[in-house]
Every structure is written in C-alpha cells, then in structure tokens.
Amino acid sequence: MQKKVALITGVTGQDGAYLSEFLLKKGYEVHGVKRRSSLFNTGRIDHLYQDPHVEDPSFFLHYGDLTDSTNLTRILQEVQPDEIYNLAAMSHVHVSFEMPEYTANADGIGTLRLLEAIRFLGLENKTRIYQASTSELYGKVQEVPQTETTPFYPRSPYAVAKMYAYWITVNYREAYGMYACNGILFNHESPVRGETFVTRKITRATSKIALGLQEKIYLGNLDAQRDWGHAKDYVRMMWMILQADEAEDWVIATGKTTTVRDFVKMCFAHVGVDLEFKGTGADEKGYIKSCCNPKYQIELGKEIIAVDPKYFRPTEVELLIGDATKAKEKLGWIPKYDLADLVEDMMVNDIILMEKQQYLKDGGYRIKNYFE
Numbered sequence: 001m002q003k004k005v006a007l008i009t010g011v012t013g014q015d016g017a018y019l020s021e022f023l024l025k026k027g028y029e030v031h032g033v034k035r036r037s038s039l040f041n042t043g044r045i046d047h048l049y050q051d052p053h054v055e056d057p058s059f060f061l062h063y064g065d066l067t068d069s070t071n072l073t074r075i076l077q078e079v080q081p082d083e084i085y086n087l088a089a090m091s092h093v094h095v096s097f098e099m100p101e102y103t104a105n106a107d108g109i110g111t112l113r114l115l116e117a118i119r120f121l122g123l124e125n126k127t128r129i130y131q132a133s134t135s136e137l138y139g140k141v142q143e144v145p146q147t148e149t150t151p152f153y154p155r156s157p158y159a160v161a162k163m164y165a166y167w168i169t170v171n172y173r174e175a176y177g178m179y180a181c182n183g184i185l186f187n188h189e190s191p192v193r194g195e196t197f198v199t200r201k202i203t204r205a206t207s208k209i210a211l212g213l214q215e216k217i218y219l220g221n222l223d224a225q226r227d228w229g230h231a232k233d234y235v236r237m238m239w240m241i242l243q244a245d246e247a248e249d250w251v252i253a254t255g256k257t258t259t260v261r262d263f264v265k266m267c268f269a270h271v272g273v274d275l276e277f278k279g280t281g282a283d284e285k286g287y288i289k290s291c292c293n294p295k296y297q298i299e300l301g302k303e304i305i306a307v308d309p310k311y312f313r314p315t316e317v318e319l320l321i322g323d324a325t326k327a328k329e330k331l332g333w334i335p336k337y338d339l340a341d342l343v344e345d346m347m348v349n350d351i352i353l354m355e356k357q358q359y360l361k362d363g364g365y366r367i368k369n370y371f372e
C-alpha cells in the first residue's frame, strides 16, 4: 500500500519532534523542513534519523525557511505531500517584542507562502494543510472559557502575526476550496519544551536547586494563568484535525487553568519541598518552608524564587482557559495527561538530566575552554 506523505515545517521544534514520531508510527513517509544552523539543531529528532541508504526509508529532512518562497515551492514540488503541518514559527511571545518584523515575516507571511505554493503547484485537491494557531489570539480577556467563537484581541507581535496566519488559512479554504484548518492550541509542554518557556525554565531550575547546582530562579509575572496540556496529546489532535470529513478550525485545551506561581509550587512539591510566597508584584519572593525528602540538601527558609521585571511583557495575556468541547464531541479527542502527569513527566526527565551534571561536577570533570 502507498504510504501517506506528510511534510512538517518546524520539525526540529517540540511539536515537530513529537508529531514526526507519531506519524512514523502510523506508517507515514515524513519529510521535515529544518533551518540551516551553525550548530546542530536536530537534537529532538536525532533518534528518528535514518541512514538514507537503508531500504525504504521513511524520514527525510530538507533545508528550508518560511521566509523563502522559492525554497518552499521547490520542497512541495519534490515531496508532493498529502498533508502539511505548518509548525514553524518564531514562537516566543516575549522575543517577538524584540523581533516584530521577522516574526511577522516568518509567522504571518510564512503561512501565506505555503498556501500560495500549494495553489501555484495545483495541489489544492491533494494536499491538506494544518496551521499551528494559538490561544495567544484571544489575548485580552473577552470571555472565558475561550472557544472557536470567542473574539480575538492579540497582545503581542507574535499573536498579531499568528492572527494574519489564522485568517489567511480561513480565506484560502473559502476562496479556493482548500482543505486548510487552524488548530487553536492552548499551551502545551513536555520534557523537550524549549528551555526559555516558563514551564521548562521552572522544571530545570527546580531540579538544579534540589541537587545544589543552582541557588535561585528569577521569573516574571507569577499571576499569569495558563491552560497547560501535554504536547503528546496535542500532536495527536493535529493529525485528527486533518482526518476530519470537513476542514474546520478547532480549539484544543484542557479546560483547566493554573497560575505560574502554582506551577512552581507543583514542581517543588515533586522534590518534597513546600514553598511559601511573601510580598507582591516585583517584590514577591518564594522561600523554602519545609522539605520532606532527605535525598536533597535543602536549607529551610532560604529564598529561592525572585521576580525580575525584565521578564514582564509590554502587554501581557493574563488568563487563558480553553473549551475543547467541539474537538471532544466531533473528533473524539480524549487527552491522556493532566497537569499533574505533565509536571511528573517534565520533572523526572529534568532531574535525570541535572543528575548527569551533578555526577560530572562531583567527578571533577571540567569542560574544555576552546578559547583559552
């Protein structure tokens, strides 16, 4: 039987890696678009790499960039995909305030480039496309929980760029009859989440503090509330969206929201530490109240959390909580992970990672400085 062919932009990212694994297990031939980089950027997908000389390979990588139309058109012409998952993006909300023009180009116009390439090559009737839309579109709270019909009010250059991408996807569906869908995904995390997103920053720092490798963690807005799910559940949904009879837009969320502060508490609870927060706003601090795990050398009363206003955003999204009823009822989506499972998965992995660092440090290993 002919394998289905999928093309994933952003294959080296968190979702790209989980989705590649998922589609390969389903028997797809998977093509990923990766950017040229001066250092290896394939750490998350190295385990999927196949020697191109093996018989019947099913995983391929192509150099490409969402800011380069001719390159995208050539890749599509070569691959002739049945399904495209457009996951590539400058995906950091805070960084988008520093790089607004690039963000608009990659995250907004990049989506247009892909849609136009499909049209230019006459693939409208063959190729289905999934656009990685985001709960950031809701921005300033209009209604909760947020659904497919909640009005958008984007609050960052990232969200504004993604709003263009959302509507151009809808427009190409309506104008040219293309099978083009938006998945409006709420925050989803995993052990391979980028280290500068708040959850991973916290799980890494918690592990390091517990093992005595770090003194303190500086965070921004502790009051922000997010609807956090597990990336594994969410990539499964991306695939389900493209298998539906009709091309539509879908909210994917857990329906529960948690503050950044409570996420910190959950992570420390994993290592047996109870935290106490004192003060407000930029003066808020977190202290160790108790520790019931003798494995960790924790100093009671020590200040380990502080707020650094440099992590505040010029405009913030205070509250996200999604309602995925439509996806559950029409597509039968049932998430396997709740927030406690997510924290467990991330913490277990980061503890192992940091224990390696601790062994190396305790063993007297030092990293060679090439510039000495």
Ligand code: NDP
Pocket (backbone or CB within 6 Å): 009, 010, 011, 012, 013, 014, 015, 016, 033, 034, 035, 037, 041, 064, 065, 066, 067, 086, 087, 088, 089, 090, 091, 092, 106, 132, 133, 134, 135, 184, 185, 186, 187, 188, 189, 194
């Ligand atoms: P990541 O930041 O982990 O991955 C982004 C990917 O896009 C990386 O592979 C990156 O390459 C690639 N990329 C960035 N810019 C370009 C470009 N100009 N051309 C080609 N590739 C590029 O994001 P996630 O995996 O977390 O998210 C996947 C998508 O889903 C993104 O579009 C994000 O905006 C969106 N989204 C994510 C949510 C989440 O909570 N994770 C929620 C809702 C939407 P490199 O590795 O070289 O940097």
Ligand code: GDR
Pocket (backbone or CB within 6 Å): 091, 092, 093, 094, 133, 134, 135, 136, 185, 186, 187, 188, 196, 197, 198, 199, 201, 218, 219, 220, 221, 222, 224, 225, 226, 260, 311, 312, 313, 316, 317
């Ligand atoms: P977000 O994720 O902006 O929701 O975008 P992030 O983890 O960066 O921030 C979540 C919330 O935590 C607050 N915060 C901090 N954030 C970071 N990064 N670092 C900190 O030190 C810190 N302290 C507090 C933030 O202000 C924010 O309120 C993610 C990305 O994956 C997007 O691509 C995606 O579209 C959305 O999720 C849904």
